[in-house]
Amino acid sequence: MRTTSRRAAGALALAAAAATVLAACGSDSPDKGKDKAGSGGSKTVTLVSHDSFAASKSVLAQFTKETGYTVKVLRGGDAGAAVNQAILTKDHPRGDVFFGVDNTLLSRALDNGLFTPYAAKDLGQVPADVQLDAAGHRVTPIDSGDVCVNYDRAYFTAHHLAPPQTFADLVKPAYKNLLVTENVSTSSPGLAFLLGSAATYGDGGWQGYWKQLKSNGVEVVDSWEQAYNDRFSGSSAGKQAKGDRPLVVSYASSPPAEVIGVTPEPAQSPVGVSTGTCFRQIEFAGLLHGAKNTAGGRALIDFMLSKAFQQDMPLQMYVDPVREDAVEPPVFVKYGTKIDHPTTLAPAKIAAKRDDWVGAWNSIVLK
Amino acid sequence: MALPLLFFAAFFGYPVAAIVTRGLHQGGGWQFGRIGDVLGDAGIRHVLWFTCWQAAASTALTLLAALPGAYVFARLDFPGRRLLRAIVTVPFVLPTVVAGSAFLALLGRDGFTDSLFGVRLDTSVWAILIAHVFFNYAVVVRTVGGLWAQLDPAQEEAARMLGAGRLAAWRRVTLPALGPSVAAAALMVFLFTFTSFGVIQILGGPTYSTLEVEIYRQTAEIFDLPTAAVLTLLQLAAVVAILAVHAWTVRRRESALRLVDPALTAHRPRGAAERTLLGAVLAVIALLILLPLGVLVVRSFDTPGGYGLAFYRALGSTDGGTFSVAPWETVGNSLRFAAVATVIALTVGGLAAAALVRRAGRLVRGFDALLMLPLGTSAVTIGFGFLIALDKPPLDLRDSWLLVPLAQALVGAPFVMRVMLPVLRAVDERLREAAAVLGASPWRVWREVELPLVSRAVAIAAGFAFAVSLGEFGATVFIARPDDPTLPVAVARLLGRAGALNYGQAMALSTVLMLVCAASLLVLESLRTTGSGEL
Numbered sequence: 001m002r003t004t005s006r007r008a009a010g011a012l013a014l015a016a017a018a019a020t021v022l023a024a025c026g027s028d029s030p031d032k033g034k035d036k037a038g039s040g041g042s043k044t045v046t047l048v049s050h051d052s053f054a055a056s057k058s059v060l061a062q063f064t065k066e067t068g069y070t071v072k073v074l075r076g077g078d079a080g081a082a083v084n085q086a087i088l089t090k091d092h093p094r095g096d097v098f099f100g101v102d103n104t105l106l107s108r109a110l111d112n113g114l115f116t117p118y119a120a121k122d123l124g125q126v127p128a129d130v131q132l133d134a135a136g137h138r139v140t141p142i143d144s145g146d147v148c149v150n151y152d153r154a155y156f157t158a159h160h161l162a163p164p165q166t167f168a169d170l171v172k173p174a175y176k177n178l179l180v181t182e183n184v185s186t187s188s189p190g191l192a193f194l195l196g197s198a199a200t201y202g203d204g205g206w207q208g209y210w211k212q213l214k215s216n217g218v219e220v221v222d223s224w225e226q227a228y229n230d231r232f233s234g235s236s237a238g239k240q241a242k243g244d245r246p247l248v249v250s251y252a253s254s255p256p257a258e259v260i261g262v263t264p265e266p267a268q269s270p271v272g273v274s275t276g277t278c279f280r281q282i283e284f285a286g287l288l289h290g291a292k293n294t295a296g297g298r299a300l301i302d303f304m305l306s307k308a309f310q311q312d313m314p315l316q317m318y319v320d321p322v323r324e325d326a327v328e329p330p331v332f333v334k335y336g337t338k339i340d341h342p343t344t345l346a347p348a349k350i351a352a353k354r355d356d357w358v359g360a361w362n363s364i365v366l367k
Numbered sequence: 368m369a370l371p372l373l374f375f376a377a378f379f380g381y382p383v384a385a386i387v388t389r390g391l392h393q394g395g396g397w398q399f400g401r402i403g404d405v406l407g408d409a410g411i412r413h414v415l416w417f418t419c420w421q422a423a424a425s426t427a428l429t430l431l432a433a434l435p436g437a438y439v440f441a442r443l444d445f446p447g448r449r450l451l452r453a454i455v456t457v458p459f460v461l462p463t464v465v466a467g468s469a470f471l472a473l474l475g476r477d478g479f480t481d482s483l484f485g486v487r488l489d490t491s492v493w494a495i496l497i498a499h500v501f502f503n504y505a506v507v508v509r510t511v512g513g514l515w516a517q518l519d520p521a522q523e524e525a526a527r528m529l530g531a532g533r534l535a536a537w538r539r540v541t542l543p544a545l546g547p548s549v550a551a552a553a554l555m556v557f558l559f560t561f562t563s564f565g566v567i568q569i570l571g572g573p574t575y576s577t578l579e580v581e582i583y584r585q586t587a588e589i590f591d592l593p594t595a596a597v598l599t600l601l602q603l604a605a606v607v608a609i610l611a612v613h614a615w616t617v618r619r620r621e622s623a624l625r626l627v628d629p630a631l632t633a634h635r636p637r638g639a640a641e642r643t644l645l646g647a648v649l650a651v652i653a654l655l656i657l658l659p660l661g662v663l664v665v666r667s668f669d670t671p672g673g674y675g676l677a678f679y680r681a682l683g684s685t686d687g688g689t690f691s692v693a694p695w696e697t698v699g700n701s702l703r704f705a706a707v708a709t710v711i712a713l714t715v716g717g718l719a720a721a722a723l724v725r726r727a728g729r730l731v732r733g734f735d736a737l738l739m740l741p742l743g744t745s746a747v748t749i750g751f752g753f754l755i756a757l758d759k760p761p762l763d764l765r766d767s768w769l770l771v772p773l774a775q776a777l778v779g780a781p782f783v784m785r786v787m788l789p790v791l792r793a794v795d796e797r798l799r800e801a802a803a804v805l806g807a808s809p810w811r812v813w814r815e816v817e818l819p820l821v822s823r824a825v826a827i828a829a830g831f832a833f834a835v836s837l838g839e840f841g842a843t844v845f846i847a848r849p850d851d852p853t854l855p856v857a858v859a860r861l862l863g864r865a866g867a868l869n870y871g872q873a874m875a876l877s878t879v880l881m882l883v884c885a886a887s888l889l890v891l892e893s894l895r896t897t898g899s900g901e902l
Contacts, residue, residue, distance in 0.1 A: 052863060
């Protein structure tokens with residue numbers, strides 16, 4: 001242990017010294033960067049996104065091979081922060097394509113005139129029910145994901161208890177003090193779960209439902225990371241952190257994620273999905289209004305709907321492709337759960353009600 | 368003086384003014400009415416009250432816990448002293464979400480203190496206060512300890528020879544000399560806890576909120592820029608008030624001191640009192656800092672298939688799914704950004720401190736406080752401000768990698784200034800004058816008289832600026848830029864995904880962050896001892 005750390009320290013010292021030297025003569029590097037962009041300006045297409053965007057190197061290289069464009073990715077903050085940044089800089093956009101606005105934020109982006117219409121090439125392969133701007137083509141659906149209650153299989157087996165399946169189950173006495181969810185004003189799965197309950201119980205009914213949830217001992221934390229990694233007993237992180245809540249608001253893709261990198265391959269994921277508690281999130285991409293490289297931007301949107309990109313997404317971002325003929329990776333086929341009837345709400349309705357609902361939720365659940 | 372002022376105006380004043388203006392100037396008119404609305408809101412007033420008192424309590428608790436530590440590190444010589452001093456700075460750079468989780472594992476339900484003593488600290492205000500001590504311990508140890516180690520013990524001994532008791536000698540001689548640096552440390556801890564974000568969210572739960580949390584929610588989630596602007600102004604006003612109080616209490620307290628080589632002041636612990644003190648300080652550090660850090664290290668080896676290096680191996684692969692670069696490469700990004708940020712912070716903070724010592728006019732004194740403002744400003748305000756303000760020539764920096772070190776230096780420069788000021792002020796003016804009378808040029812006076820005396824302060828300041836930059840997350844994450852994530856940003860991305868592999872990699876990368884931080888600090892401090900005289 002001692003020698004390793006000493007050796008590591010030596011290497012780091014060298015690295016630090018090298019970094020300092022780099023810094024000392026690094027004043028010309030920004031210009032170098034500009035030269036590259038300048039000489040090949042039309043060869044670069046810039047994608048602005050949130051921090052969860054990911055794509056394999058090989059898939060991005062394939063795009064460059066097919067079209068001659070290189071993708072530069074700019075990411076900043078979570079989905080909400082990224083959309084707000086795009087709106088703030090809309091008169092002087094920072095890139096050509098924005099990816100990562102979902103149905104809960106779509107109206108905010110569209111009302112601010114963020115996008116230029118473009119009908120992507122393979123839209124025919126995308127089901128109509130996720131094309132939420134089918135008339136305007138200002139945005140193109142790229143992926144969907146379901147926010148659902150997840151359960152700790154081991155807990156329910158050990159307690160000879162059937163895991164809850166629906167919103168109505170969650171308020172039953174059998175599941176008292178078992179659920180942890182997220183604060184709706186700081187967490188997007190938290191908000192999605194609230195929207196799911198509103199879609200199920202209606203404008204007038206969801207508040208009563210949450211009063212019942214609260215008296216049934218729902219716990220609220222600020223972020224998904226805390227709920228899933230610290231409080232939930234079913235995730236591997238939660239086990240280490242001694243989480244004691246066997247129910248958590250997370251994603252339908254969490255079960256396959258839990259088995260990736262685990263050897264030997266288990267027969268089933270330690271995490272299950274309560275299929276009747278899901279709210280569907282759809283993520284969109286759009287050509288930014290005022291983009292410098294519109295041709296490259298269109299090519300990128302087309303590529304994001306291509307089979308290569310769509311089939312890469314599940315393992316990169318833990319979302320489902322929107323393309324009907326996309327083949328899911330084996331780990332998703334084996335451990336994933338298809339959600340057939342998720343709840344959903346129209347973006348315009350979400351935009352109109354969101355602030356009131358969040359306010360009402362705060363006074364019911366947090367006070 | 369001109370350079371720091373220009374830096375401050377371009378990279379703080381202008382972006383923050385731009386985002387606040389965007390919020391308050393809408394639809395062709397100023398919306399000052401919003402100020403009244405927000406201030407009149409009982410919820411906001413409650414948030415302001417909680418923000419203030421938790422910061423005051425955290426500062427007091429941190430001073431109480433860390434001042435003995437500052438003494439021990441400055442004056443006692445014991446094996447592993449330098450390594451331990453580097454390690455206590457590690458929490459300062461760790462992402463709060465990571466450290467907070469380790470903290471809860473020890474102090475929360477079924478944790479170490481729960482199973483041993485039945486004491487649980489989660490979701491109570493105590494968790495917030497103790498976590499603040501954990502994160503800011505190093506601020507006191509390094510700021511106060513830096514000066515303490517250089518105070519000439521002969522003065523205290525002289526007082527004792529003249530008949531003063533041990534305590535009286537300390538109170539009359541050492542305490543006044545340390546006063547300004549204790550005040551500086553308290554000020555920095557206060558500003559950090561006043562703008563606390565992650566700790567409050569993780570350990571306080573959704574019912575506790577600070578102004579900083581409110582500004583984040585209004586800007587990044589709700590997108591109510593007018594309210595965010597009013598809250599930003601409110602926070603700035605509070606910080607200005609704090610700085611004014613600070614300036615008023617320490618004015619004229621700084622005096623010329625006899626500074627000596629720290630190697631001469633430290634000694635092996637003598638007597639029962641010193642050994643007990645050393646033991647107590649080490650116990651506090653072990654319980655408060657080493658144990659939580661140890662939890663993270665253990666988790667980084669705890670793979671589903673038993674203890675092993677699988678998570679570390681995964682850091683080197685690009686196929687893990689999370690990044691288009693291997694997570695391992697973020698180490699290089701972080702070191703590069705932090706090195707550039709440190710150079711900027713040392714230049715700006717050092718020049719500012721030097722200017723303040725030379726010309727003590729009222730205007731210049733005001734500048735002293737000005738440079739502290741970024742510490743009291745929310746990261747999301749600075750990040751969003753950068754995006755909308757620095758997008759036109761001559762300051763078209765939005766796509767430049769320089770944006771990240773610039774934002775980091777903004778937080779590092781005040782540290783540099785605060786650490787250097789007491790030491791620079793302590794340099795006896797007569798030394799400078801004597802050198803000048805003997806014909807030395809101002810440059811030569813600085814190089815041969817001042818620099819050797821302040822080289823230790825420079826090293827400490829550089830270490831601080833480097834650590835601040837390594838750990839900076841808030842502003843960095845809001846500056847969307849070409850894909851070169853820093854270590855804390857990469858850890859946050861990994862934590863945002865489900866699965867043993869992602870979580871394990873986050874723990875491994877956090878452990879790497881600790882090592883990088885501790886190693887960098889050790890290297891920075893050893894550079895000083897080898898090259899101080901000839902620089």
